Amino acid sequence: MTSSAIPVTVLSGYLGSGKTTILNHVLHNRDGLRVAVIVNDLSEVNIDASMIKDGGGLSRTEETLVEMSNGCICCTLREDLLREVERLAKEGRFDYILIESTGVGEPVPVAQTFTYVDEEQGIDLTTYCRLDCMVTVVDAYRFWHDYTSGESLLERSQAVSEEDNRDVVDLLIDQIEFCDVLILNKCDRVNVEELQELERVLRKLQPRAQFIRSSHGQVDPAEILNTGRFNFEEASTSAGWMKELEKSEHTPETEEYGISSFVYERAHPFHPERLMRWMEQLPAEIVRAKGTVWLATRPDYAQSMSQAGPSIQFGPAGYWIAALPEEEQRAILSEELEAGMHWHPVHGDRINKIVFIGIEMNREEIITSLDACLLVEEEMGQDWTVFVDEFPNITEEMQQ
Structure with missing residues (x-):
């Protein structure tokens, strides 16, 4: 220049x-x-x-x-x-x-x-x-x-x-x-x-x-x-959701007028049918939600969830590192040290990590209702491919 x-x-x-x-x-x-x-x-x-x-x-x-x-x-x-x-x-x-x-x-x-x-x-x-x-x-x-x-x-x-x-x-x-x-x-x-x-x-x-x-x-x-x-x-x-993910500690901050944000993070997969029902009744106080979803029926691909107002977009975000051939895994993990630090011996880097921004959000209620969408221990040992999965295979909009 x-x-x-x-x-x-x-x-x-x-x-x-x-x-x-x-x-x-x-x-x-x-x-x-x-x-x-x-x-x-x-x-x-x-x-x-x-x-x-x-x-x-x-x-x-x-x-x-x-x-x-x-x-x-x-x-x-x-x-x-x-x-x-x-x-x-x-x-x-x-x-x-x-x-x-x-x-x-x-x-x-x-x-x-x-x-x-x-x-x-x-x-x-x-x-x-x-x-x-x-x-x-x-x-x-x-x-x-x-x-x-x-x-x-x-x-x-x-x-x-x-x-x-x-x-x-x-x-x-x-x-x-x-x-x-x-x-x-x-x-x-x-x-x-x-x-x-x-x-x-x-x-x-x-x-x-x-x-x-x-x-x-x-x-x-x-x-x-x-x-x-x-x-x-x-x-x-x-973007605010990116800055929230970058924080070393995801402590929720409540500001004047009840505007707050928090990160929902669980190293456990979602049951697709229960998560679909949850999204259909998304709390109105959530202004913006964005993050990565681990859907049990899709073990290879991370899913991207992006919500703003009444619009929700959901679709593949790319392969989980753990779904790649071992040689590729080693190459990526040698460069992305943070991914290796949180590596699960069975599920690797698979995780749910979603940022929520809203007004007068009931944080505990949102977390509890999302936790109820995760697989229970009995389901963890089942064949996940038999679960009903109504989510779109490509990024599509789902109107509530």
Whole structure:
């Protein structure tokens, strides 16, 4: 990366969160910075771009607004994004590039565009640019409505394609768990107590990010421009559930408003039928659950469980080390010493380890009810393959 690399800020956030309003405000208060703006919108008529034009925040002689419509920069328009950013950077007329991502875009693929060389296109954006800050905008007024809706993007006619089966809540989580700055917008529409509770929940989900409260998109540009905050590795491991797993001691912490988190850990397999019934009655106070599951009927594969609101995703996460040939086991264990420290003489590294984040959770009740889903001693000696297993073989969504 050259010393003259142009810094880039990316604005992500669900539809209606206020990204364009924030972008307009920044453009009106940027202290002479020559800014190129890329606005990505899924509709064929780029409404957001027209709003920015009408806002008058761009100098027509010195700055450029690039409209990227009818696609999403995290998927179909990635090639276009690469070429546009390269073109803008090579022009040498700009001090900064601001990108407003589509409201249904996930931030990780956009960040990867600026972090890795695209060998297929032969473009290395790190030569011209440096990703300075990933910003996620959250609508404080509508967050819980969207989070608990149970609706998919398809049902809201907001999907990228007919194959886009994402739930709204999963998109919200993806945007929150990968960012450097989280702007809690429309704070004027929420009372103080509700706002404080929401902010504490979001801090549990995303403990690393700088939090900013705003109303009507009024944000100090210095908070999101030239921050030097972005680090791909840190952002990739900044989710609250990851931080909880990293703790040496999983002591539960209860904070104001009853927001807490804990790790459920058992070196014992789940009975698939009992675990399925438990998930169907998942306690409403659990906001987020994420982790690795040992299902008795699937001895070779660890299962990944990811819950947010009413959406649960469940599917294979990869082989347990103990299910691999002995030579491969030895090679992995020689590098991953921690796995060897907790190695069971019969079951190896197989374990259940799930992080729970929630509001007013009854920790003991959740643990007790989960323990009741584990195999009892009599079942441990039975043929596990005869147990009823209704879980999907691939990662699918199970609506409650």
